[in-house]
Amino acid sequence: MILAVKNLKKYYGDLKAVNNISFEVKRGTVFSLLGPNGAGKTTTVEILEGLRKKTGGEIYYFGEKVNDITKSIKEKIGVALQKTELFKELTVLETVKLFRSFYQKGFTPKEIVDMVGLNEKAKSRVKNLSGGQLQRLVLGLAFVNDPEIIFLDEPTTGLDPQSRRHIWEIIQAFKKSGKTIFLTTHYMEEAERLADMVCIIDNGKIVASGSPDELIKSSGLKSIIEFQADNISTTHFPNCKKLGDKFFFETTNVAEDIQKLLANGIEDFIVRHPTLEDVFLKLTGKKLRD
Template structure:
């Protein structure tokens, strides 16, 4: 996929303001941004659900405005929220979409791929949140797509279910699939993505491999602490009622003052991660 100078405006709002990027075949590309950054609009344009104002999009080496029907058969999409027929079984749901495409994996293969073999006879309405997400992923894969859009595939899942989906995504990459991922979980992007693209106010503010982005940020040390009473840590981001995060280059100059206050009950010093860089670039955490 190649995107050049993509733009989408709504009256005076520049939702997507001239962004350009390439997604390499067989890679996982993660698009990140705070709410209102233009992330959803970008994805919907690429999926063919929304019209662009200007710019060029190439899919499979071909410039496209409206995605041709034959090309759509090579693409899989898992939306943020999926609606299925509640009184169909898991197998019936997958069979339905398999028939609509007229091509792709056998239903049994998909059931195995998304770990739903033991639920194939269960009604959709009786599935847990994690099982529904895996069914939605199965539907996105049923046509054996080369390019897969995953829009927040693990939102609302518990850590165990999230890790299961991560394993499926890694397995897809090993099969040579190209994956375009959006997520609200920074650790997900850091774990899965080959390339991370961070957008804010419709523009790209950083792009590269996760480790490369962290290294370029220049951030050295992160101090996370829990305080007692009403102790305000200057320059720190409040994470919770009494939890703060402070990003510094010289912790030895800051720590003595914090510890001397006597109002800090717990301190952790660690290396910066992708979420710390995101906060520096956008002024928001990803979930804001």
């Protein structure tokens, strides 16, 4: 076990930002902590990174109980924050060299630039990088010390689909090398695609944990019918919910409910299996971005 927390707490007066949570992160896996804004996930991650002090509970790194996140632990972890400010006038290679100098061991700057696919931009200034290139550089900086576990806080927010998939490939390659990723994300598809284990946190507490498939199967959710309409009949569809610009509801009788939709003039619909997003909504009553 590379990381474990037991009964972790962080209180601010009467506010219980993290309220007695426990989980374990296995070596060589992608672990994703999901929660709506204000749920406690960022506070949890910042405690584990050594940026905040815990109120109570226990933290275990690499099989040993730790009271503080010391320099020796930080030598073995990598961190990509949600927002990272870099020296805009430095080149890509100069930036990597600077961050590499903070650690005793790790990859060479050239290996990092190769790893994140920025060879052609090695001599370009940071200020001239595109959003996707900048995010790849930030990811590379989190890898410079060849960490055992890397914390990625919403690594693909704001990126186009192609750049996002490039980041996914880098994460998957890191995992294949036997390393561990602790991921927070606002993209449910990202967690469903990458994560081996998911913990859902809401109001400072863990409300569910398991692999994406386990969470979906244990949710009890049936087939989902999703459709668009200007308005709906609450008589015909009493359990219907709205998510964004679409309506959806669970069904155990697909054929009968499709007939109801057609009878109400609704022809734009899809029938699908439940997803991790549906499980999240059922457990928290919120969308991931709320």
